[in-house]
Amino acid sequence: MNHREDEKLKAALKQALPPMADVELGRDLWPQMLRKLGEQAIRVPWWDWTLAALVASSFFFFPRAIPVILYLF
């Protein structure tokens, strides 16, 4: 491919792919990103804390259950 064919190819490509008119974002994404970062990822209700405490106390009062539960997990 010689220099002249290169130029023709370049011109054909430019014609086929016109430059994009508007490359700027329509809005600022940073506030949305900050809001997302500030969100609490997981909200644990009080009854789930109660259930977790119940599980922990059952292990404390009846440690023999631990191997059985490990086996079933």
Add this chain to the structure above:
Amino acid sequence: MNTHPYLRAYMAGIAVPTLALLAIMTAFTIARHVYDVPLPMERVIVFPMAIVPNLFGLWNILYVAMGSGRRLPIGFHGATLPFVLAPIGLTMATSLGFLTLGQDALVWFEVLSIPYSILVAIFLVTLIIYYLVWKYLVAFLNGQLGIA
């Protein structure tokens, strides 16, 4: 484009018990080799290593397949899994010889006697653990993989 939701559901499902298996293996190994508890490791570990993770994966596929209209909340869906797992686990433990059904109690590993009345409480605790694990861990993984 096929996004393979069931494959992702399976992977999200098996992740938690696979990680838990590390802790379980460690606990059983310490019990066996440090405290000399007569645990037949190679027989005990089959159920937590092979059956439990696969059932978690399949249960999560079922959760995704049921669609948002028909399924239970994920915590309750997970809490129903021990109703399937426990009979399989107890049957395997009995047939592999490390669980004996006594008159008043189950005897695990020939040393650990658990009365039947306490067994009900243990099952309830297991349900709670499954509820919490599915509600927070499996649901988190499902969210990360964009399936539920």
